[in-house]
Amino acid sequence: MKTRIIISLLGVLAGPVGAHEGGHDVRGVVSAVSAQELTVKTNKGSERFALTPETEFVKDGSPATAKDLEESDRVVVHAKKKAGRMEAIKVQSATAKKR
Amino acid sequence: MLLAVLALVLAVVLGAVGAGMALLLRGGISAKVEPTHAEAVIARKLRSLGIPGGYRRLSNPLSISKEVIEAGRAHFADHCAVCHANDGSGQTQMGRNLYPRAPDLRLAQTQQLGDGELFYIIENGVRLTGMPGWGDGTEEGRRASWHLVHFIRHLSRLTPREKLEMEQINPKSPEEWREMQEDQEFLKGKEPANREDAHHH
Numbered sequence: 550m551k552t553r554i555i556i557s558l559l560g561v562l563a564g565p566v567g568a569h570e571g572g573h574d575v576r577g578v579v580s581a582v583s584a585q586e587l588t589v590k591t592n593k594g595s596e597r598f599a600l601t602p603e604t605e606f607v608k609d610g611s612p613a614t615a616k617d618l619e620e621s622d623r624v625v626v627h628a629k630k631k632a633g634r635m636e637a638i639k640v641q642s643a644t645a646k647k648r
Numbered sequence: 649m650l651l652a653v654l655a656l657v658l659a660v661v662l663g664a665v666g667a668g669m670a671l672l673l674r675g676g677i678s679a680k681v682e683p684t685h686a687e688a689v690i691a692r693k694l695r696s697l698g699i700p701g702g703y704r705r706l707s708n709p710l711s712i713s714k715e716v717i718e719a720g721r722a723h724f725a726d727h728c729a730v731c732h733a734n735d736g737s738g739q740t741q742m743g744r745n746l747y748p749r750a751p752d753l754r755l756a757q758t759q760q761l762g763d764g765e766l767f768y769i770i771e772n773g774v775r776l777t778g779m780p781g782w783g784d785g786t787e788e789g790r791r792a793s794w795h796l797v798h799f800i801r802h803l804s805r806l807t808p809r810e811k812l813e814m815e816q817i818n819p820k821s822p823e824e825w826r827e828m829q830e831d832q833e834f835l836k837g838k839e840p841a842n843r844e845d846a847h848h849h
Contacts, residue, residue, distance in 0.1 A: 574827075576834045605808075612808030625831040643835035 573628045573635060579642070582618045587637060589624055598628050598637040605639045613642070621645035679747035688748065691777075692757070699768050706764025710794045720799025723792055725814035731778060734814040736803035746778040754804045766797045 577591035587598045606613040608622075618624070618640070627639040675681035683691070710716055725734060731743045736753035743750030751758055758766075770793045773781030783789055820828065 576831065605811075607812060610812075612812055623835050623837070625835060641831060641835060643837075646837065 572638070573630065574626065575628075576623075576625050578645075579618055579620050579622045579624055581620065582615065584615055587615075587618065587624075587626070587640065589626060596626075597635070598626055598640075599634050600637055600640075604637045607639070607641045609642075609644055615640075618642055619645065679745060681747075683748050691748065695769075695774055696765075699765050703764035703768040704762050706762065706767065708763040708767075708794050708797050710791065710798065712798050716795055716798050717802050719792070720795035720797075720802070721810060721814060722817055723796055724799050725817035726819065727782065728796070729814065729818055734811050734818070735806055736800065742778070748777055750778065753800055758800065759804075763797050766800060767793050770796055 575589060575591050575596055577589040577596070579587065580590040580595060581588040583600075585600055587600055589596050589598065600615050604615070606615060606617065608617045622642045622645050624643075625641040626637050628635045628637050630636075724732070729740070731740060731746065731750045732738055732753060733740045733743060733750075738744070738750035738752050740750070753759075761769075769779065771781060771783030771790070773779045782793065
């Protein structure tokens with residue numbers, strides 16, 4: 550019980566594990582993707598994110614790579630500004646539904 | 649003779665006070681400054697000396713198995729990852745800002761510790777660091793700590809799939825749960841609500 554209380558307190562103080570301080574998160578649709586860069590169309594416009602070897606990819610709930618991203622896929626991007634650019638930390642995506 | 653002893657005691661006290669003052673002048677009580685190399689070496693040595701000899705010779709009494717690793721992984725995700733990160737790198741907001749920093753558990757400084765030493769640290773914590781003592785004196789608690797020892801050995805072989813599973817277990821605030829739910833609904837096709845930027849502190 551005591552353990553649970555301490556952990557809960559830590560959770561409240563620290564926020565979620567992997568939380569990125571001052572991060573930038575968007576939801577949108579992939580409009581372009583390369584090994585180095587991802588462009589996402591959001592309801593506010595278009596945003597570009599640098600992809601790095603550290604970027605984590607998840608597609609349809611499974612671990613993935615940048616190569617698995619396709620135009621029109623829905624994505625949730627968790628990013629952080631670094632060295633003057635927005636670097637994607639984690640990219641979650643879902644395969645676009647066939648029309 | 650008495651005078652010499654008093655002089656020696658005085659010199660030691662003055663030296664300790666001087667060292668303390670130097671540390672305070674260097675960074676006050678801030679946890680932001682990096683521990684000096686000497687401080688880190690002394691602290692590690694003191695930690696090593698502080699672990700009873702009997703523990704140093706202990707081997708993990710639990711055989712390694714898929715179930716043991718899974719139990720250790722779930723426990724680590726729920727209890728340890730907030731500071732140590734799911735991959736053991738220590739790269740979390742908490743871990744990066746502790747004094748001393750949460751160590752990268754995959755590196756030799758941790759991996760070279762014996763099973764019993766890791767177990768002792770998990771159970772008893774380390775004074776004047778962010779590492780709490782998790783032991784609750786129960787057999788169940790001890791088994792959980794031994795599971796963790798196996799999992800710490802496994803960290804360098806952690807797969808993306810395992811890391812993803814851990815992310816589902818990591819403690820989250822109600823706001824984070826809501827955002828995660830909304831992310832999943834969006835990915836499944838629901839029209840997006842604007843995603844607010846994260847400003848976690």
